[in-house]
Amino acid sequence: MTIQLTFPDGSVHEHEEGATGLDVAASIGARLAKAAVAVKLDGDLLDLSRPLPRSGAFEVVTESTEDGRHIIRHSAAHIMAQAVLDLFDGATFAIGPAITDGFYYDFNIGRPFDADDLERIEQRMAEIVRADQSFSREEHSIPDALGMFADQPYKTEIIESVDASEVGGGDAVTVYRNENFVDLCRGPHLPSTGRLKAMKLLRSAGAYWRGDENRDQLQRIYGTAWESKKALDEYVERLAEAERRDHRRLGNELDLFSFPPELGSGLAVWHPKGGLLRTIIEDYSRRTHLSHDYEIVATPHVAKAHLWETSGHLDFYAEGMFPGMILDEQTEYRMKPMNCPFHILIYKSRGRSYRELPLRLFELGTVYRYERSGVVHGLLRARGFTQDDSHIFAMESQIGNELQNLLDFTLMVLRDFGFEDFEADLSTKPDKYVGEDESWEKAESALRQALETAGLPYEIAAGEGAFYGPKIDVHVRDAIGRRWQLSTLQVDFGQPANFDLLYASGDNTRERPVMIHRALMGSIERFVGILVEHYAGAFPPWLSPVQVALVPVADRHIEYARKVADSLAEAGLRVEVDEADDTVGEKIRRAITFKTPAVLVVGDQDVENGTVGLRLRGDEHERRGIEVDTTIQELAALAAPPR
């Protein structure tokens, strides 16, 4: 008997029944066989050593592919668990998957791991790798498996709850064994531990069993593993680059903002340069909203608790809100966690006509949310922040067109800030929801249509919508490939009903509008944090708080430098003259350290000729003797905002 295997190039090859993945790979080429970590048959990953069970589409998985790395990391997790069980008597182990760029495994050793432990574990892992133990796959009945893992409560729980999902299917489970170590696992794995060429343990941290904070807290060890030392080194360098870009570090170095402990966790103060940066961003936001038919409103930071009862926030969001304040010994007030009820009240301030719709109310609205103490993270997760928030009130018939324009507007804004790669999630109707099925269907298809028209790649997050309506979340990729969620566009069928919103139709009947909640940058704080990391602090000139640093060569050039600075400022450029008693080299170094887009040096020759020495950020060398007017034109063009 033979089987037919279709290779990725479409060719069909016949092999003896019982041939393994490795046999087939070797028949293609020795180098391929050497690089192979597993094979794929009709999309299913199989160990190299397994006889191919049937004909089908065949593919060799090599180590430098995402599938290949996944297998390497999964095997690394096993080897780590083996090392931990070797080293710690009575250790129990839970789950250990491959994750993006690495792997982890959760253990219980009765205490946390410390740095020395990680080193010992890494050394033990190296020994296991050197021993080049084979991974072998076995199938066992559930009773057998329960016997094998009798002293492992987490494994026992996994086996007992097995329902085809976690470790194989039916009434059997698969395990992988190398020497004395056995773990439940669906596989596949590397042929042997010796194939793990590059790995590193990164950190340990607490993690709840089954992700449930009411259950055991385990100790998780994170590690990373790659197909080569070189790939590992590159990854470690990527981590170092991310650390260099950390907005908390750069925010301090560039003197943008700080988090004084006196204020409390998650509350930032903006220093002059950061304040200027914010203002530039906020001005852009107001300007573009005004030119896109939004109307700017302003609302207070607190309101009676009753408002949040009407909106439903106190029912479903109370944990995220700052606690109440009792005024006049009877009325409770709350800091606002969202702006929507205020905008709704503006809508309700008088009767509305269909002629006014869509009504787009926009506010840079500052909100306060009680984020749990462990989750606060610089500007990216703060307790007080300002949203570029808008609520659009529209007739249901207008929703499609409105969403289309809104998505275009969103992408325009994100592109203006230098983001190019977008991905979206479309979250659809959950089990519990308000509104009519028909309305949901219309809104969902309008959202999908908007995504299609915009040509945005998206995934459907089925059932992930809020109970009040479906939504689109837009993610961007930053300069080093990280994904950030920025914009959110949410349709809301609930709040118009909670607040009994109405408008007069053309037939003079009373109709209920639909709301769209949307934030493009999300929060100004978070957006600045992401921009800092995206640009590593070297903002495009239009965003740079200081666009031009003017460096007088000696004291006698200060007067001329000020004159040049005035001319630049008149052209709308943000200039600082560095009058410090330092050498030219030092002043230039300072300007470069602060990532100033343009450095102008003026000395005797410039005073005489009405010129400057011009050095743009990133240029190797300066250009000397440039006329001031020419410089102004060049810099003004360079620093022009996108709109």
Next chain:
RNA sequence: GCCGGAGUAGCUCAGGGGUAGAGCAGCUCACUCGUAAUGAGCAGGUCCGGGGUUCGAAUCCCCGCUCCGGCUCCA
């Protein structure tokens, strides 16, 4: 909120039961300089806060605050 780590000068960090340290930044003086750190001097501390142990605490213990890494959370 939970687990672990940390908090010493503005910043980065060393030290560690017996007089509190360095580099950078700051200030003063000299230098007046043409594209990534001129030199000298000076000043700077509630060693996160509170309590405890001790003859003596920055150091050891307890509580709190803040930060860091995760978990959980993020309608």
